[in-house]
Amino acid sequence: SDAIFVSTKSGLLIYDESGKLKSRLTTLNGLPHNNIKYCFEDSDGRVWIASQGNRICYLWKEEIRFIEKGADHTIADVNHILEDSQNRLWFATMGQGVSVLDKGMVTNLNTSNELPSDYCYQMVLDDDENVWVSHQKSLTRISPSLKRSRTVSKEDLSNTESSMVSVLFKDKEGSIWISSTHDVVKFNPAIDKASKAAPQLSISSIKVFDKEQPLTENLSLPYDKYDITFILAGISLRDPEAIRYKYQLLGASESWNIEERKDELFFPGISNGNYQLNVYASRNGGPWTTEPVSYQFSINRPFWLSWWFWILSGLAISAAVIGFVRYRTFRLIRDKAELEQIVQERTVEIQQQKTEIEKSRDEIAKYAKDITDSIKYAKRIQKAIFPAWQDIKEVLPESLVFYQSKDLVSGDFYFADKVGDKRIFAAVDCTGHGVPGGFMSIVANNLLQQAIKQVGLTKPSEILNYASHGITNTLHQTFEESSVKDGMDIAICCWDEKAGILEFAGAYNPLYIFRDGKLLETKADRFPVGTFVGETVNEFTNHEIKVQKGDMVYVFTDGFADQFGGPQGKKFMMNRFRKMLSDVHSKPVDEQFELLSKTLKQWKGNLEQVDDICVVGVRIS
Numbered sequence: 001s002d003a004i005f006v007s008t009k010s011g012l013l014i015y016d017e018s019g020k021l022k023s024r025l026t027t028l029n030g031l032p033h034n035n036i037k038y039c040f041e042d043s044d045g046r047v048w049i050a051s052q053g054n055r056i057c058y059l060w061k062e063e064i065r066f067i068e069k070g071a072d073h074t075i076a077d078v079n080h081i082l083e084d085s086q087n088r089l090w091f092a093t094m095g096q097g098v099s100v101l102d103k104g105m106v107t108n109l110n111t112s113n114e115l116p117s118d119y120c121y122q123m124v125l126d127d128d129e130n131v132w133v134s135h136q137k138s139l140t141r142i143s144p145s146l147k148r149s150r151t152v153s154k155e156d157l158s159n160t161e162s163s164m165v166s167v168l169f170k171d172k173e174g175s176i177w178i179s180s181t182h183d184v185v186k187f188n189p190a191i192d193k194a195s196k197a198a199p200q201l202s203i204s205s206i207k208v209f210d211k212e213q214p215l216t217e218n219l220s221l222p223y224d225k226y227d228i229t230f231i232l233a234g235i236s237l238r239d240p241e242a243i244r245y246k247y248q249l250l251g252a253s254e255s256w257n258i259e260e261r262k263d264e265l266f267f268p269g270i271s272n273g274n275y276q277l278n279v280y281a282s283r284n285g286g287p288w289t290t291e292p293v294s295y296q297f298s299i300n301r302p303f304w305l306s307w308w309f310w311i312l313s314g315l316a317i318s319a320a321v322i323g324f325v326r327y328r329t330f331r332l333i334r335d336k337a338e339l340e341q342i343v344q345e346r347t348v349e350i351q352q353q354k355t356e357i358e359k360s361r362d363e364i365a366k367y368a369k370d371i372t373d374s375i376k377y378a379k380r381i382q383k384a385i386f387p388a389w390q391d392i393k394e395v396l397p398e399s400l401v402f403y404q405s406k407d408l409v410s411g412d413f414y415f416a417d418k419v420g421d422k423r424i425f426a427a428v429d430c431t432g433h434g435v436p437g438g439f440m441s442i443v444a445n446n447l448l449q450q451a452i453k454q455v456g457l458t459k460p461s462e463i464l465n466y467a468s469h470g471i472t473n474t475l476h477q478t479f480e481e482s483s484v485k486d487g488m489d490i491a492i493c494c495w496d497e498k499a500g501i502l503e504f505a506g507a508y509n510p511l512y513i514f515r516d517g518k519l520l521e522t523k524a525d526r527f528p529v530g531t532f533v534g535e536t537v538n539e540f541t542n543h544e545i546k547v548q549k550g551d552m553v554y555v556f557t558d559g560f561a562d563q564f565g566g567p568q569g570k571k572f573m574m575n576r577f578r579k580m581l582s583d584v585h586s587k588p589v590d591e592q593f594e595l596l597s598k599t600l601k602q603w604k605g606n607l608e609q610v611d612d613i614c615v616v617g618v619r620i621s
Contacts, residue, residue, distance in 0.1 A: 005047055007036035012049055012059075025049075030064035032057060040081035042089060050078035056091060068104065075099045075106060080122045082131070084144070090131055092120035098133055100146065107146060115140055124168040124176055126189045132176060134168050139178070141189070198289040199243050201281040204233040206295075219297035223272055226299065230265045234281045243283050251275035272301045307454055310385070310446040311474075318439045385445055392416050395423050398619035400589040402596045404559075405612050411437020412557045412612035415448055415492075421499075422458050426492035427509065427614045429557035431530075437612065443474055444488050444529075460492045460505035461542035464529050468538075471530035487530025491555035495547070495618070502553065502620075504543045512554040512578070513545065514585040519578060520545070551620040552585040559613035560596075565603035572603055589619060 003022065006013040011026035011034045026034050032054035040048045047059040056075045057066050067075065080092040089101040097110030097118045110118045117135040124132050129144045167179035178185045206213050207229040213219065234243040245259040251273050259265060265277070278292040303309060339356060392401060395416045403414060411430040418424070426448070430440035447470040451463045471487055491509040495502050504511045506524025513520040522545065527538045547553070561577045564570065580599055584592045596615060 005039045005041070007039050007049075009035045012036050012039060025059070025064070030057075038078065038080060040083075042083050043087055048081050048089070050081065050091075053077050067101070067106070075101070079120065082123050082125055084125055084129060084131070086144070090123055092123050092133060094119050098123075098131075098142065109142060109146065122168045124170045126170065126176065127174040128189070130189065132168060132189070134178070139168075139187075198287045199234045199281045199283050201245075201279065201289050201293050202233045203230055203277075203279070203293055203295050205231040206297075207231070215295075217296075221297070221299045223300045223302040225269050225271050227266070227268045228270055229267075230277060230279075230295070232263045232265065232279060232281075234263060243281055246280040246282070246288065248278050249275055250278065270299065272299045274298045307446065307450050310442070310449070314439065314442040314446060317442070321439075385442060386413050387416055394418075396425060396618050398589055398621055399425075400593045400596075400615075400617045402593055402615040402617075403613065404600070404609065406559075406609045409438030409441075410612045411441055412559060412614040413441045413445060414614055414616050415445065416616075417449075417452055419452060419456075419458055421497055423495045423497065424452060424458065424460075424463075424492070425495075425555070425616055425618060426490055427555040427557050427616045428492075429489040429509065429559070429612070429614070431487055440488065443471065447471065447474075458494050459542055460494050460503050461540040463492060464490065464505050464507060464540040468529045468540075487528040489528055489557065491524060493553065493555060493618075495553075495620070497621075500547055502545045502547045504545065505540045506555075507540070509555065509557060511543070511545075512556075512581060513547070514552040514554075514582065515548060515550075517582075517586070519582060547620045549620055553618045553620065554581055554585075554615065556615040557612065559609075559611040560600065560615060562611050563600065563604055563613070564610055565605050565607050569607065585617075589617060592617060 002017050004015040004017075004019075006015065011024050011031065013024055014022045016022050025031055031049065031051060033051035035052035036049060037052055038050040040050075042048065045060075049057050049059060049064075051057075054076060055066060056078050057064055059065075075091050075093065076096065077094040078091045079094060082090050084090065086102070091099045091101070093099060095118050097108060097113075097115050098120055100107045100109070109115055115133075115135075116138050119135060121134045121136075123134070126132060131142045133140045133142060167177075169177040169179075171177065174188070176187045176189060178187055203215065206215055206219070208221070208226050210227075210229070232245060234245065243263075245263075245265070246256055247259065247265055248254065248256045249267060252267070252270065252275060265279070275297055277295045277297075279294075280288040280292050282288045342356060387395075389401070392399060392414075395418045399416075401414050403412070405412065413428050413430075415426040415428060416424065428441070428444055428448075430437050430444050444467065447467040448463065450470065451457045451466040455466060457463045457466060468487075487507075489508040491504070491506040491511055493502055493504050493511065502513075504522050506522075507527065507529045508524055510524050511522040513522070522543050525538070525540050529540075556577075561572050561574045563572045565572065580596070584595045587595070600613070
């Protein structure tokens with residue numbers, strides 16, 4: 001073009017060869033802003049216009065145009081523009097790094113591509129087609145392939161305390177002149193002395209709670225929570241202070257982290273599990289080591305997470321409580337018989353009879369208190385066995401658990417666990433409530449844990465089949481003469497988040513899914529978990545449902561529907577229960593919990609709770 005373009009704070013001025021003003025372009029002509037920072041004419045005759053804080057535009061045949069919306073990146077707040085031999089346009093931006101426009105496609109290079117800063121000021125093209133970009137206190141070299149960059153710090157350029165790199169200029173010899181606030185530096189990129197080799201790397205030592213440990217293969221530590229520090233040895237003869245490390249600790253996290261110029265990696269509060277530390281090293285933006293330095297170690301599981309501990313604990317608690325109750329009952333019967341004998345033999349000693357009766361009354365009260373205290377202790381044990389609320393939230397982030405026991409210990413309980421990408425949750429109703437139900441819930445929870453953690457089952461029907469056989473082996477082989485049918489009603493789901501599939505199996509209790517205001521019900525098998533003496537072994541049905549984002553899934557026991565209340569003291573019933581869930585399912589899970597609690601309280605009134613209640617809701621995300 002024969003025109004002269006001048007950038008001003010009042011728009012773009014266009015002069016002819018004689019210096020006569022031809023036109024002025026402003027926002028009235030389509031510019032995004034009147035403050036023009038820079039303009040550049042490319043090989044196709046387009047004049048690119050960079051305005052203050054706005055998108056880049058260009059002048060073509062007296063018309064202001066913008067990059068087509070098909071480009072995958074918006075170029076804005078541009079400081080400088082250049083064109084390379086491949087006719088690619090390079091844009092240095094304030095906040096977006098460097099953008100490269102090639103045949104309508106935009107590639108963005110920023111701190112995620114190892115640029116030291118997303119704030120870029122000027123650019124210059126060297127004789128090898130490398131683009132040098134200036135930042136506040138450094139230069140970055142970007143190769144023509146856009147795949148690797150190298151950073152030259154102010155210490156590599158000069159010994160002075162330079163501040164901002166403000167101007168770049170390449171002379172006829174190919175040297176780059178760099179102007180900063182304190183000096184001018186001549187830099188020859190052809191004889192760049194930066195070391196191309198990656199540093200040598202090793203792990204020199206390991207500390208546990210600041211106490212150095214032998215660096216043995218496959219270090220194994222007893223169960224505890226440890227603060228572990230790894231001391232790294234990165235060797236670079238040219239600039240040892242510029243070494244940085246990239247690392248990950250498998251077993252704790254899959255992500256990679258960058259540690260800038262610090263040779264200690266600190267990991268606090270590491271608990272039981274198997275771990276592998278992988279570390280790479282690099283010097284000042286240079287290449288990383290080709291292979292990671294790795295170190296494996298493990299922390300043992302606590303004994304109380306073993307399956308045998310849960311079984312022995314359950315049996316011991318059951319035996320202790322049963323023995324305690326029988327012993328106290330025997331004592332009461334014996335004391336009563338002795339009292340009657342005293343009454344018959346010493347009718348004349350009425351006052352003494354009164355004293356003996358009062359003594360027996362006090363003993364009975366003490367025995368009752370002891371029994372109540374034992375049941376409270378059993379409740380604490382039951383609470384410790386079942387998952388805590390924060391654990392539920394880790395497995396099911398958008399969920400609710402509405403759980404109210406009738407007595408101190410409960411036969412209902414909820415269950416949640418995660419295996420890989422699969423999330424397993426359930427609502428369980430064991431035989432009875434109170435102490436018998438509490439004992440049964442411990443056995444049932446342990447069998448679910450065994451099926452998932454030890455056997456590796458994730459299909460709900462297989463988990464229920466395993467639990468059914470487990471109840472038979474645990475209880476009925478010991479009490480074959482008992483006529484009590486020990487078992488549980490359950491609704492259990494396995495949600496494969498990645499596949500979008502929800503698997504379900506149930507014993508009496510169904511599955512409810514609300515989608516777009518409609519209820520999708522999946523019915524359960526009409527027999528319980530637990531094969532009873534003299535009965536046929538049943539196999540549970542596995543259902544697969546394709547779920548969608550926003551679906552609200554509910555599993556529950558029968559306690560809510562069986563609660564008496566209302567104006568006429570009748571049961572809540574399933575129709576009213578479904579209507580309640582339909583009314584609340586679209587609301588946030590915390591609000592759903594409050595509405596369920598409010599509904600139960602209003603319905604029950606002053607009546608007693610008739611059964612344990614458990615409702616689990618999960619929002620599909």
